[in-house]
Amino acid sequence: MSRTPPRPLTLRDVSEASGVSEMTVSRVLRNRSDVSQATREKVLRAAKQLGYVPNKIAGALASQRVNLVAVIIPSMSNMVFPEVMTGINKVLENTELQPVVGITDYLPEKEEKVLYEMLSWRPSGVIIAGLEHSEASRAMLRAAGIPVVEIMDTDGDPVDAVVGISHRRAGKEIGEAILKAGYKRIGFMGTKMPLDHRARKRFEGMTQALAKGGIEVADHEFYSGGSALAKGREMTQAMLERTPDLDFLYYSNDMIGAGGLLYLIEKGYDIPTQIGLAGFNGVELLQGLPMKLATMDACRSEIGRRAAEIIVARTEDPNVEIEERIELTPTISYGDTLRRG
Structure with a gap:
């Protein structure tokens, strides 16, 4: 029937x-x-x-805009971007604007497709992660005629406004902290660099800082996919079997760092005397670990909040004068796994 x-x-x-x-x-x-x-x-x-x-389509036909803000991010499967979304929502919930999310999986060609589809709905603004985009994506952002805020990273030239941190400076600061603590044999583990530009910049900042102290990264490994905690354990074990004299491990994010920490505790390493380690992002979920992982806060919620405030201000008054480059300052948390120099 x-x-x-x-x-x-x-x-x-x-x-x-x-x-x-x-x-x-x-x-x-x-x-x-x-x-x-x-x-x-x-x-x-x-x-x-x-x-x-x-x-609302009928009203949108008259105004050529809908009350949507396109939020384009690489992933929702880690703890980073949900906190960014929380910051965005806290601002937009007091307005008529609503966020709509597109996921790119760190792939430039997918970002192009997501951006094209979202712009075809004529949103009131765009918040997009990163500064590295294909030429086609940059052309679409420039021609959109709406507020565009690139978030997370300030190391580059934005299309319009940008809110984030300097990942090169963040890497440099952790490198200087490693040197000051007296560590000499450094290993690095992180996501594949061609896909994760912000991790690449932190790695570059760290290696440059270490080089000034006469230290080179002794071993490194990059990964893609898989469980972050399990991957951290797996990579840590493989790296220490390959290079057993390492005395410090730097991870591109806290989740793989937490996996590494659990492996080291299980194997009885004396942390941070025998070996130190640090991650990145300041993920609060990991506060319940047996030891507090050294990390650096990436200002995620504030990045989302400040980006949304720019969109709201520009939507209400396209001619309003605003700060177009907002660089926030992350801080190192030494925890229990990084000696203080």
């Missing part, structure tokens, strides 16, 4: 249910001030009971 699909609700349905004209219903739903409070409450009550949701 075939099922007849339900008919979409219209203004007429709300008009009939509330006993007022369609024009009055439209005024209420557009939040016009020329409607009495009693009528407004009657219309909103009827719309809620019916389950009516206004069709």
